[in-house]
Amino acid sequence: MPPTDLKTPATTRKSHRRSRLILRYVLLTLGAVIVLFPVYVAIVNSLLEPSQIAHQPPPLFPLHPQWNSYSRAWSQGSLGIYLRNSAIQTALIVTGQVATSVLAGFAFAFLAFPFKRTLFITFLATLMIPFEVTVTTNLSTITSLGWFNSYAGLAVPFLATGFGTFLMRQAFLQIPRDLREAAELDGYGRLAFLWRVAIPLARPAIAALAVFSFLSSWNQYLWPLLATGNDNSVRTVQIGLKQLLNTQLDQINVSLAGTVIAVVPLIVLLVIFQKQLVRGLTAGAVK
Amino acid sequence: MASVTFSGVTKRFDDVVAVNALDLEVADGELLVLLGPSGCGKTTALRMVAGLEEVTDGDLAIGDLRVNDLAPKDRDVAMVFQSYALYPHMTVQRNIEFPLKRQGVAAAERSSRVLEAATTLGLDELLERKPGQLSGGQRQRVALARAIVRAPRVFLMDEPLSNLDATLRVQTRSDIVAIQRRLGTTTIYVTHDQVEAMTMGHRIAVMRNGALEQVASPTDLYDRPATAFVASFLGSPGMNLLAATGFTGHDGTPGLRAAGAELPWPDGFSRQPSGDVTLGFRPEAASLGSEGLDARIILVERLGAETHLICSLADGERVVVRQRDRQSSHQISDHVRIRIDTDQIHLFDAESGLRLGEGT
Ligand SMILES: Nc1ncnc2c1ncn2[C@@H]1O[C@H](COP(=O)(O)OP(=O)(O)OP(=O)(O)O)[C@@H](O)[C@H]1O
Ligand SMILES: [Mg+2]
Numbered sequence: 001m002p003p004t005d006l007k008t009p010a011t012t013r014k015s016h017r018r019s020r021l022i023l024r025y026v027l028l029t030l031g032a033v034i035v036l037f038p039v040y041v042a043i044v045n046s047l048l049e050p051s052q053i054a055h056q057p058p059p060l061f062p063l064h065p066q067w068n069s070y071s072r073a074w075s076q077g078s079l080g081i082y083l084r085n086s087a088i089q090t091a092l093i094v095t096g097q098v099a100t101s102v103l104a105g106f107a108f109a110f111l112a113f114p115f116k117r118t119l120f121i122t123f124l125a126t127l128m129i130p131f132e133v134t135v136t137t138n139l140s141t142i143t144s145l146g147w148f149n150s151y152a153g154l155a156v157p158f159l160a161t162g163f164g165t166f167l168m169r170q171a172f173l174q175i176p177r178d179l180r181e182a183a184e185l186d187g188y189g190r191l192a193f194l195w196r197v198a199i200p201l202a203r204p205a206i207a208a209l210a211v212f213s214f215l216s217s218w219n220q221y222l223w224p225l226l227a228t229g230n231d232n233s234v235r236t237v238q239i240g241l242k243q244l245l246n247t248q249l250d251q252i253n254v255s256l257a258g259t260v261i262a263v264v265p266l267i268v269l270l271v272i273f274q275k276q277l278v279r280g281l282t283a284g285a286v287k
Numbered sequence: 288m289a290s291v292t293f294s295g296v297t298k299r300f301d302d303v304v305a306v307n308a309l310d311l312e313v314a315d316g317e318l319l320v321l322l323g324p325s326g327c328g329k330t331t332a333l334r335m336v337a338g339l340e341e342v343t344d345g346d347l348a349i350g351d352l353r354v355n356d357l358a359p360k361d362r363d364v365a366m367v368f369q370s371y372a373l374y375p376h377m378t379v380q381r382n383i384e385f386p387l388k389r390q391g392v393a394a395a396e397r398s399s400r401v402l403e404a405a406t407t408l409g410l411d412e413l414l415e416r417k418p419g420q421l422s423g424g425q426r427q428r429v430a431l432a433r434a435i436v437r438a439p440r441v442f443l444m445d446e447p448l449s450n451l452d453a454t455l456r457v458q459t460r461s462d463i464v465a466i467q468r469r470l471g472t473t474t475i476y477v478t479h480d481q482v483e484a485m486t487m488g489h490r491i492a493v494m495r496n497g498a499l500e501q502v503a504s505p506t507d508l509y510d511r512p513a514t515a516f517v518a519s520f521l522g523s524p525g526m527n528l529l530a531a532t533g534f535t536g537h538d539g540t541p542g543l544r545a546a547g548a549e550l551p552w553p554d555g556f557s558r559q560p561s562g563d564v565t566l567g568f569r570p571e572a573a574s575l576g577s578e579g580l581d582a583r584i585i586l587v588e589r590l591g592a593e594t595h596l597i598c599s600l601a602d603g604e605r606v607v608v609r610q611r612d613r614q615s616s617h618q619i620s621d622h623v624r625i626r627i628d629t630d631q632i633h634l635f636d637a638e639s640g641l642r643l644g645e646g647t
Contacts, residue, residue: 178370178372179372181339181359181368181372182368182372182374184338184339184360185338185339185359185360185365185366185386186360186385186389187360187386187389187390188385189360192389196385197374201375201376
């Protein structure tokens with residue numbers, strides 16, 4: 001065959017692949033813009049005067065950024081206290097969820113005990129019950145325990161999750177049985193195996209679980225609203241933002257500044273953990 | 288170091304009998320090979336010694352101690368898994384060190400013992416690598432090093448070479464033998480490869496359907512198989528087996544009729560009352576000649592140093608003839624006559640498959 005005949009289809013295929021790549025990037029960029037635009041507007045508006053925000057059309061770039069909205073949000077909204085409360089609640093929940101999920105997942109993956117299947121299905125079934133259904137019962141439980149308006153009341157109802165147990169079980173099931181038996185012969189009992197072998201090998205899944213549980217507890221609204229009193233001693237930042245909004249109705253820029261502040265810990269977390277997060281989500285999907 | 292004794296050991300999985308009333312003593316310092324076809328219960332027997340599988344019935348002892356109810360970690364045995372079972376998140380150094388750490392060996396002694404084991408197996412350059420960065424053969428060596436570093440009373444190895452390529456397998460085979468002979472550690476080695484069994488074991492225990500068929504030294508096993516199964520399982524190709532009938536000739540001398548030919552009754556075998564026996568002869572005990580069993584060649588395998596002629600007898604039975612002669616001129620579908628060296632005949636009971644007793 002003459003070389004020109006060979007060359008043409010190859011070149012077409014190559015340019016075809018190129019144009020598909022370009023299309024993919026265009027779509028991804030578009031998606032990113034759509035997702036990020038509201039965030040951008042929030043940041044811009046937090047730096048504008050309230051009068052400018054009301055202006056039509058609203059400016060899309062703060063020519064004279066008003067940084068003082070951040071300091072006002074911080075002091076008037078007592079954001080320092082709220083952030084601390086959120087951090088404590090989140091730390092308790094993340095620690096608790098990771099600990100209980102790792103232990104329960106390990107039991108489901110490695111141990112034999114009566115009613116294992118039934119129990120596991122029960123765990124899974126809890127995933128289908130929305131939190132709102134149990135909220136009144138939980139509230140009366142923690143109140144009768146004297147935990148209303150306390151960190152215990154904020155955290156204890158969330159210390160165990162069916163999702164986490166499931167995630168950790170799947171991760172542990174990836175560990176070959178031989179490894180457990182080798183460790184057994186090397187003298188390592190169950191907990192030593194869990195600590196020295198299973199947990200290190202399941203690290204991506206554990207990181208993913210920690211990030212998920214961080215996100216969901218940091219963003220909680222309904223429960224902290226119901227389970228805390230007005231004295232702000234344990235109120236979390238999401239409730240604090242709502243109060244800030246109520247007290248600064250005419251100062252929308254201050255409320256938005258508060259929102260931006262409250263989101264910063266999440267962004268930092270995601271940047272740090274993004275690799276593990278993606279790996280943890282896809283781990284086990286391909287085998 | 289210690290002996291390992293199976294006394295009537297049985298393992299049942301629900302309705303499957305994986306190991307059936309096994310009686311076997313592995314002597315102190317011996318390398319015993321457990322050999323048998325797939326599913327005969329070799330792995331199960333080994334795992335019972337390790338404590339990874341419970342004994343359903345019978346007694347298992349390591350040294351003088353009955354270990355049926357002893358936890359794996361208290362048995363002081365080391366196992367080399369077919370999959371190697373290395374800890375993927377640890378370096379070679381830490382993998383080998385792992386059992387020592389648990390024993391509370393001091394750090395300085397630990398690293399000197401790890402280095403010694405690693406040097407023995409040629410791993411001293413690789414101590415900082417993770418298992419994922421090693422070749423199959425190197426991983427295999429790490430698994431061996433992790434076993435020997437503990438200086439356990441018993442080594443258990445479950446087909447440790449089956450994931451290696453042929454060259455590496457032959458080399459590692461001799462390495463394992465050398466290490467075992469030097470350390471003198473009692474070893475149970477599971478394989479379904481009879482060449483491995485013949486070359487490595489002090490003795491070989493042949494298993495079939497969960498039961499022990501025969502345990503003997505490699506040469507005894509080859510020269511005096513206790514059952515027709517052992518005879519056909521050992522050797523490559525295995526022993527030829529033919530249905531035969533004993534008879535008494537006109538002059539009163541006993542004879543044997545097989546595949547339409549008559550042979551004198553071989554010395555050293557007692558007569559069977561029923562007359563029916565299984566006649567066995569190794570491929571090297573047969574040759575082509577002007578008299579003997581009528582046969583037709585159906586396949587010629589030229590292996591270089593020798594040639595295997597696969598022949599079909601008049602009644603359709605297959606027989607393999609081994610020829611030292613590499614220039615064998617025989618062709619497929621040639622008609623030949625197979626002569627059997629009567630000194631090298633084995634006779635087995637037609638029903639039980641057991642070797643016929645001594646006598647006339
Ligand atoms: N955990 C188990 N549950 C049920 N049956 C089992 C179990 N383990 C082994 N068996 C059965 O026991 C028998 C012996 O198995 P085993 O693994 O000991 O064979 P093997 O001789 O090691 O074979 P191979 O050479 O294929 O490894 C087989 O029939 C197997 O199906
Ligand atoms: Mg096996």
